[in-house]
Amino acid sequence: xxxxxxxxxxxxxxxxxxxxxxxxxxxxETGKPVIGYLCCFAPPEMISAAGAIPYxxxxxxxxxxxxxxxxxxxxxxxxxxxxxxxALEGKLDFLDGLVISHSCDMVQRLxxxxxxxxxxxxxxxxxxxxxxxxxxxxxxxxELGFFQEYLENYTGQKISRERLQEEIKLYNHNxxxxxxxxxxxxxxxxxxxxxxxLDLLMAGGVLPPDRYNSLLKNKVExxxxxxxxxxxxxxxxxxxxxxxxxxxxxxxxxxxxxxxCDDTCIGFRLWENEVPLTEDPYEGLKEHYFVNxxxxxxxxGPGPDRFNYILQRARDYKIDGVIGYCISFCDPHKLDYPxxxxxxxxxxxxxxxxxxxxxxxxxxxIKTRVQAFLETL
Amino acid sequence: xxxxxxxxxxxxxxTTGKMKEMLPxxxxxxxxxxxxxxxxxxxxxxxxxxxxxxxxxxxxxxxNFGTMCAxxxxxxxxxQAAENDGFSPELCTYVTNTMGYCKLLKDTGEVPxxxxxxxxxxxxxxxxxxxxxxxxxxxxxQSIATRYFNVPVYSTDPLxxxxxxxxxxxxxxxxxxxxxxxxxxxxxxxxxxxTGKKLDLDHLREILERSHKALAYWRDALxxxxxxxxxxxxxxxxxxxxxxxxxxxDEEAVDFYREMYEEVKDRVERGVGIVEDEKYRLTWFxxxxxxxxxxxxxxxxxxxxxxxxxxxxxxxxxxxxxxxxLEAIVKRTWxxxxxxxxxxAETMPELCNPAVFGGFTGSDFLKELVEDxxxxxxxxxxxxxxxxxxxxxVHTKNRLAKLGVPSLIFESDMADPRLWSDAQIKTRLxxxxxxxxxxxxxxxxxxx
Numbered sequence: 131x132x133x134x135x136x137x138x139x140x141x142x143x144x145x146x147x148x149x150x151x152x153x154x155x156x157x158x159e160t161g162k163p164v165i166g167y168l169c170c171f172a173p174p175e176m177i178s179a180a181g182a183i184p185y186x187x188x189x190x191x192x193x194x195x196x197x198x199x200x201x202x203x204x205x206x207x208x209x210x211x212x213x214x215x216x217a218l219e220g221k222l223d224f225l226d227g228l229v230i231s232h233s234c235d236m237v238q239r240l241x242x243x244x245x246x247x248x249x250x251x252x253x254x255x256x257x258x259x260x261x262x263x264x265x266x267x268x269x270x271x272x273e274l275g276f277f278q279e280y281l282e283n284y285t286g287q288k289i290s291r292e293r294l295q296e297e298i299k300l301y302n303h304n305x306x307x308x309x310x311x312x313x314x315x316x317x318x319x320x321x322x323x324x325x326x327x328l329d330l331l332m333a334g335g336v337l338p339p340d341r342y343n344s345l346l347k348n349k350v351e352x353x354x355x356x357x358x359x360x361x362x363x364x365x366x367x368x369x370x371x372x373x374x375x376x377x378x379x380x381x382x383x384x385x386x387x388x389x390x391c392d393d394t395c396i397g398f399r400l401w402e403n404e405v406p407l408t409e410d411p412y413e414g415l416k417e418h419y420f421v422n423x424x425x426x427x428x429x430x431g432p433g434p435d436r437f438n439y440i441l442q443r444a445r446d447y448k449i450d451g452v453i454g455y456c457i458s459f460c461d462p463h464k465l466d467y468p469x470x471x472x473x474x475x476x477x478x479x480x481x482x483x484x485x486x487x488x489x490x491x492x493x494x495x496i497k498t499r500v501q502a503f504l505e506t507l
Numbered sequence: 508x509x510x511x512x513x514x515x516x517x518x519x520x521x522t523t524g525k526m527k528e529m530l531p532x533x534x535x536x537x538x539x540x541x542x543x544x545x546x547x548x549x550x551x552x553x554x555x556x557x558x559x560x561x562x563x564x565x566x567x568x569x570x571n572f573g574t575m576c577a578x579x580x581x582x583x584x585x586x587q588a589a590e591n592d593g594f595s596p597e598l599c600t601y602v603t604n605t606m607g608y609c610k611l612l613k614d615t616g617e618v619p620x621x622x623x624x625x626x627x628x629x630x631x632x633x634x635x636x637x638x639x640x641x642x643x644x645x646x647x648x649q650s651i652a653t654r655y656f657n658v659p660v661y662s663t664d665p666l667x668x669x670x671x672x673x674x675x676x677x678x679x680x681x682x683x684x685x686x687x688x689x690x691x692x693x694x695x696x697x698x699x700x701x702t703g704k705k706l707d708l709d710h711l712r713e714i715l716e717r718s719h720k721a722l723a724y725w726r727d728a729l730x731x732x733x734x735x736x737x738x739x740x741x742x743x744x745x746x747x748x749x750x751x752x753x754x755x756x757d758e759e760a761v762d763f764y765r766e767m768y769e770e771v772k773d774r775v776e777r778g779v780g781i782v783e784d785e786k787y788r789l790t791w792f793x794x795x796x797x798x799x800x801x802x803x804x805x806x807x808x809x810x811x812x813x814x815x816x817x818x819x820x821x822x823x824x825x826x827x828x829x830x831x832x833l834e835a836i837v838k839r840t841w842x843x844x845x846x847x848x849x850x851x852a853e854t855m856p857e858l859c860n861p862a863v864f865g866g867f868t869g870s871d872f873l874k875e876l877v878e879d880x881x882x883x884x885x886x887x888x889x890x891x892x893x894x895x896x897x898x899x900x901v902h903t904k905n906r907l908a909k910l911g912v913p914s915l916i917f918e919s920d921m922a923d924p925r926l927w928s929d930a931q932i933k934t935r936l937x938x939x940x941x942x943x944x945x946x947x948x949x950x951x952x953x954x955x
Contacts, residue, residue, distance in 0.1 A: 432652030
């Protein structure tokens with residue numbers, strides 16, 4: 131089977147290529163600058179509040195990375211190299227600005243190289259500590275302050291407290307609606323498949339929050355009316371590296387599994403909590419985007435307790451097994467994998483790990499492994 | 508792999524030869540204390556050894572253990588054990604080497620006999636991680652404390668401003684310095700709690716004074732390598748960093764680096780180089796292949812000498828006021844960040860990076876390096892399992908090409924010999940020597 135079915139011609143309506151088209155149109159329509167961001171530590175609410183359009187940069191699985199090879203080493207996260215290659219090829223020329231947060235090493239390393247070879251009108255690196263000490267939290271809050279200054283200087287629009295709180299409320303409404311859909315996935319016969327859900331979440335990185343609210347609202351209403359199909363399947367949680375394309379989800383579904391939840395970015399990690407509405411909006415943003423954001427790049431101390439939330443989710447969604455997905459050279463996830471696998475095993479939850487170079491190929495090989503795993507559940 | 512001709516390295520300085528007696532003496536002293544059940548802290552480079560000495564705490568560096576296992580050709584044994592336990596072959600082989608050691612130690616209850624030192628690294632009583640250089644350097648300890656030894660962990664997180672933020676802006680400086688200061692205070696609180704000792708600042712200051720004296724000699728010795736012919740090569744350099752991990756702060760280290768400086772100075776005055784006919788002067792970027800350090804001698808046999816290394820500038824010397832020893836430690840870290848910024852680094856300046864000046868690719872720096880050291884070329888070791896140190900090599904190669912200096916990027920690893928092939932390496936080295944020769948004659952460099 132040709133893997134491109136998964137990477138290029140799936141049923142997606144919010145794929146990277148389609149989203150890029152949307153953002154170009156939105157830019158034309160509004161006349162606002164587009165600021166692209168990678169990873170979730172620099173709040174898009176602030177970009178919106180400064181009068182720009184935040185756009186979550188995503189990749190094109192299996193895409194050609196040769197342009198990046200002229201500037202960076204082949205040994206590095208294929209996801210980052212994929213995105214950088216697209217930037218070098220001019221495919222991201224609709225971006226007026228770039229915000230890269232110091233999430234993992236590779237994303238952080240990309241910043242200097244990107245801005246050297248492909249400078250933009252506005253660029254900023256949002257530095258993020260790895261520890262959760264009180265002083266690391268203070269550091270993050272100060273970074274929010276610098277971020278605000280840089281944004282205001284660029285767009286010329288002040289970010290008032292009220293405006294920022296408005297944006298937070300709008301984005302929170304997105305989160306509430308997404309969680310409503312997630313709740314339905316706890317059903318023994320969930321009315322929405324994982325791949326469809328991920329496609330929907332991809333829209334959150336491109337649509338302004340008010341438009342996304344309308345989309346989600348309609349979706350919630352429509353999904354509620356769906357007739358449950360009487361087809362019990364193994365209930366799967368997907369854990370791991372960035373997942374911005376439903377190819378793997380589709381493969382798991384086609385092989386007979388049902389994805390009812392995940393622990394990935396752009397999946398649950400991004401939507402599970404709301405930004406607390408605090409008097410000082412920075413407080414809430416810090417709690418949400420730094421303290422509570424579950425990415426293994428942040429140190430939540432030694433011991434298996436750092437995985438408790440995964441086990442809790444597994445129970446809530448009545449999981450039969452976990453499928454892990456690691457992109458090549460993804461150190462934070464690869465270093466967590468043996469600990470997580472053993473922790474889940476103690477609780478009787480089996481785990482399969484798929485290693486991939488962000489191409490979801492060869493599809494047949496992946497599907498064979500998934501199928502063998504599903505048969506054991 | 509075991510057939511490599513390049514396993515053994517020949518050093519050129521008499522001073523580094525003396526380490527054959529000095530290091531075993533030190534390790535024996537340490538081992539006696541370990542056997543009497545004194546607690547051992549495992550530490551990541553970036554944890555100030557002077558601070559550990561001030562607590563009179565025994566310490567080990569798992570990263571250095573990785574280099575020792577690699578040079579004794581036993582690292583694959585440990586790496587394999589870690590891979591069997593689920594750790595990816597793509598992970599840092601210093602990590603997997605240690606994980607394999609931990610796994611075997613835990614499973615059998617005994618120190619694996621393959622260890623290069625009797626007693627190995629022992630069992631840790633605490634883990635002191637650091638976000639210096641890369642994230643595996645704290646995640647590694649998180650996992651050790653999760654699956655092998657349930658001991659307390661403290662990791663510091665020394666961030667630094669990105670290249671386009673001005674670190675001389677007092678607000679920015681304070682933003683970062685506050686983090687560094689608080690991290691250090693937390694580290695001291697942790698050490699006081701787990702050693703049951705109170706930090707004696709006067710004692711720390713004395714240790715720092717000796718440490719800085721030793722490191723000033725090291726800095727001065729390295730600067731003498733600008734001389735033609737070069738009085739010292741990479742085999743001496745990479746060997747002579749070991750005392751910086753274990754002995755800085757001791758008089759023994761001051762004596763060692765002073766003697767080294769005097770020997771190198773004497774060689775310069777007498778015009779003694781490490782090879783008879785010095786044809787090419789090179790800089791080395793990246794981690795060395797610890798299992799085949801003879802590669803440096805192989806190049807020397809063809810008249811190619813290394814005069815500068817981008818890595819393991821662990822003990823690089825910075826002038827700081829030692830009257831407040833804690834502030835001195837903070838400022839020393841901050842000075843590194845400033846140095847990188849002042850040179851206009853584009854790659855990876857966001858971490859106060861003590862060991863990697865390969866990410867330090869500002870045009871001024873490279874230009875100065877090329878001119879000051881009369882460089883004819885650069886060799887870059889692209890280590891598959893260490894992206895942190897090899898990141899920026901392609902970029903640096905591009906920048907050097909603009910200065911008319913050819914580079915060779917070759918792929919292998921620092922501890923895992925599985926990617927090495929003598930035949931392939933030799934072919935590439937010979938081709939590169941030809942490129943350098945052509946460039947020396949004023950020829951064009953093909954690369955961008």
